[in-house]
Amino acid sequence: MNAKEILKKYYGYDAFRPGQKELINHIIEGRDVIGIMPTGGGKSLCYQIPALLLEGITIVISPLISLMKDQVDTLKEYGIKAELINSTLSMTEFRGIMMGAREKAYKILYVAPERLEAESFIDLLKELPISLIAVDEAHCVSQWGHDFRPSYRRISQMLSHLEKRPVVAAFTATATPLVKEDIIKLLRLEQPFELVSNFDRPNLYFEVRKPQNKLEEIRQYLLENKDKSGIIYCATRKNVEEVCERLNRLGILATKYHGGLGEQERSENQEDFLYDRMPIMVATNAFGMGIDKPNVRFVLHYNMPKNMESYYQEAGRAGRDGEAAECIMLFSTQDIMTNRFLIENASLGVDHSQDYQKLNHMVDYCNTQGCLRSYILTYFGQVALEEDCKHCGNCNNEIEETDITREAQIIMSCVRRMREQFGSTLVTDVLKGANTQKIRDFNFHELSTYGLMREYSKESIKELISFLIAEGYLLLAGNQYPILKLTPQSYPVLKGEEKITIRRLIMRQKELPEEVRVEAHELFTLLRQERYKLAKAHKVQPFMIFPDTSLKDMCKRYPITAEEFLQVSGVGEHKLQKYGENFILLIKEYVETHTIKKELSPSMATGFTIPTKSAPRDSHKLTYSLYRQGLTLEEIAKERNLTELTVENHLVKCVEEGLEVDYADFIPEKYEKQIIEAIQICGTTLLKPIKEALPSEVSYTAIKFSLLKLK
Known part of the structure; x- marks a missing residue:
């Protein structure tokens, strides 16, 4: 069997998520990997499927007892032989599991990292035919990570004691470039395949x-x-x-x-x-x-x-x-x-x-x-x-634009008259005209801006200040006691050369799709009730029987035979044998009672999708054409009714395709050397660390085009 056949047979899915196939293939080929994938990105499949394809046993290092138990219970529901070793086991249970592991009774064994601190346990691991070590929540090995666990440092020592070094696969959802390099170094990964998934969760x-x-x-x-x-x-x-x-x-x-x-x-x-x-x-x-x-x-x-x-x-x-x-x-x-x-x-x-x-x-x-x-x-x-x-x-x-130039001028003027030495709370009190001891002590009641925003609530003034900070018109300096300061963007507004508008959201009533929503479907409710009953009987969480996605697919397909039931998303052979009869009988009765005609169109079988706005093909080349005519980013954005960020991304794409731009249009000459030095120190994988290493005036645009220039 290959990886895709295992995905269908045990997990009941037809296709891999982005990044899964690449990681699985490299593990099967015997190469170490590190996968940084967002929560819900399907990391566990990346080591569970190789575990079923490789000869020996897979050891999974996982830091949380609850997560280990859930994963083992889920694997058993899929018909996959798995066990766990943690501090809750009695000595008799522990010995029984280790004996089963030696006799190849399991394909996957979950282990708490604290177990690796005992030399006797490492001696027991030496007796096992280990083909893969999977390290879940791998950021725990790094002191730079947000959840450092000293016991994770024992993993590399354990590897050095094994007679034959297995493949090592590390996975995490949260790793900066610094943490990623730390993981590779501390786990002693050997020339690993690295995959950093897109953090976007479209659903x-x-x-x-x-x-x-x-x-x-x-x-x-x-x-x-x-x-x-x-x-x-x-x-x-x-x-x-x-x-x-x-x-x-x-x-x-x-x-x-x-x-x-x-x-x-x-x-x-x-x-x-x-x-x-x-x-x-x-x-x-x-x-x-x-x-x-x-x-x-x-x-x-x-x-x-x-x-x-x-x-x-x-x-x-x-x-x-x-x-x-x-x-x-x-x-x-x-x-x-x-x-x-x-x-x-x-x-x-x-x-x-x-x-x-x-x-x-x-x-x-x-x-x-x-x-x-x-x-x-x-x-x-x-x-x-x-x-x-x-x-x-x-x-x-929908957006309602409101001109707040006057309010912004009053707030900025007040900050300046208070010598840029106080925080938003005191600035708000001065603008409200509050009669406090602190205001009298500093003679702020004599300022021309004192009480100019009496008609506004404190919450509204603070919200406006937060907005001005977010848009770069004010700077929040200091740490424990932050103070408000003006920025270069403040002065054109104060001089009346620039207007500021705030866009307020007008909440739209969300439209329901034309077809009846599956959640409201009577059959969906009946299926959930059946699932709950089975979960209670088997003492597992309901989603371990079938997730909601599978129940919704049943509501679309109305499967009334074993063959049809296997086509449901998330239904593998083991679950068909274990639970299929209960659900098929229920669906069959529902179909007969409601005289439903089973005509499944291809679109029904694909499940729910989120509609996305499709961009016209070669849209970036139209942007490039306007750029070559001498238009600025702002002018192109207005001409094409796009955001400046979209225009910028279009030009990045054009450069990547071999078209030429004048880099001086995007990279300030006085910062170019600093940007290049920051890139050399921080690497080219992520933009944020580079931005943080540079003066605040340096934009992401300048960094992006500097990276392109260096290629």
Whole structure:
């Protein structure tokens, strides 16, 4: 059997996801690999399929007991022989599993990294015919990673003790270039094949909302999304308790998870959520690591997280089955103060400058007027989308433009008159005309800008300040006590030479597709009930029987024979034998009762897709033609009704295809040498580290074209 046949036989899928096939092929050929793929990108298949093709046993190093157990249970449901070794086993259980491994009773053995600290365990591993070592969450080996685990350092020592070195495959969802190089070095990977996947998750819809009442916003959202499974993240335990209590009072089923609960209560609440007994989990960021629940349809953030890494990891727990899901942030300026407090009190005496910088990026995300997906991609050092994604709050909603030049001038003037030495809270108080001791002490009540924005709420003024920071008109300097400063962009506005408009979103009612949504389908409900019953009987999570994607495919195909059932996405031979009869009988009865005519069109069989805006072919060459006529990026953007970012990406594509540009149009002469030095130090894989090593005036545009010039 080859890799594709195994994918169909055991997992029930017809095609690999991007990057999976390349990684699998290199492992099978005997080459070390490192795969950096986003959450939900299908990393586990990249070592599970080679495990079934290689002769011996595959050892998987995994840091989380809950994740190991879920993966082993899932593999057993696929009919794949697997076991795990962790601290919960008795000595008798441990010996039994090791004996089975020696006798080749399993193809995959999951091991907690702490086991590698015992020499006696490494001696036992020497007796096994190991063909592959897969290291999950490989960033744990690096001190530069966000979740360093010292026991991961034992992996390379274990490898040196084995009689024959197996192939080593490392996987992670979060690795900067620095961490990636650390993984290669510390795991002693030998000339590995490296794959860094696109971080974009097309099935996720991103949106930032700024409601007056967050609890009311959540209540309304949940009423519109009844019976869907979701996570609501809060910054503090107090917020978790408040939100969960309010939802329960409203009759909305929700459970909670945070560090202040007892271990048993946390465990029970987590199980209620995973087994679909409770559709909604309200939690701090303590929840979610190692949780693999594919049918999470939304992740709401009641508070803004303190950095983009945390946000994308938490938001990424939605839609792991590839189906459409929503990631919505509820932002208020109070979130900034909450996060500053959490950073300041995290570790006393530690330099938090990097944490504050990351927080500023998070605030910028909440205030950007551009495409949210592109912001995320650019933050992680990847190339932004060529056009608006049409699948985020900023691209998908109608925009109302408001001229805020006057307000911006007042705010900037106030910052300047306060000598650029104070933060947004005091600037807001001065603009509101507050009568405080601090204002009187500094004589700020005598400033010409004092009280000029009395009619605005404090929240509105702070939101305007956040917007001006995000757009580069103001700078937030300092760390623990940030102060507002003017930037070169401020002065044209102050002189009346430039106008500023803010684009406010007008929320559009989402349109339902013309055909009846499968979630509302009566058969879908019946299939979910059958799945829940079977999951309870077999003591496994419902998605391990079949994920929602498989149930939806059944609703489209109406399979009433074993052969037809095998064509359903996610149905392999083992699951057909184990559960097929239950579902086929139920579907057959439904078809007969409702006298359904089974006429399956090819489009029905393909499942749900998210409509995307298709760009005209050779659009980039039309942009290039205008560039050659002497038009600037701004002029081309206006002419073609595109964003400047799209125009820039078009020209990058043209250069890659061999067309010529004048690099002096894009790279400032005085910074060119610095940019080249930064590229040599940081490497060419990601843009973000290069940007951070350069003065703030150097744009991503200059970096992109410098990279092209160096090629």
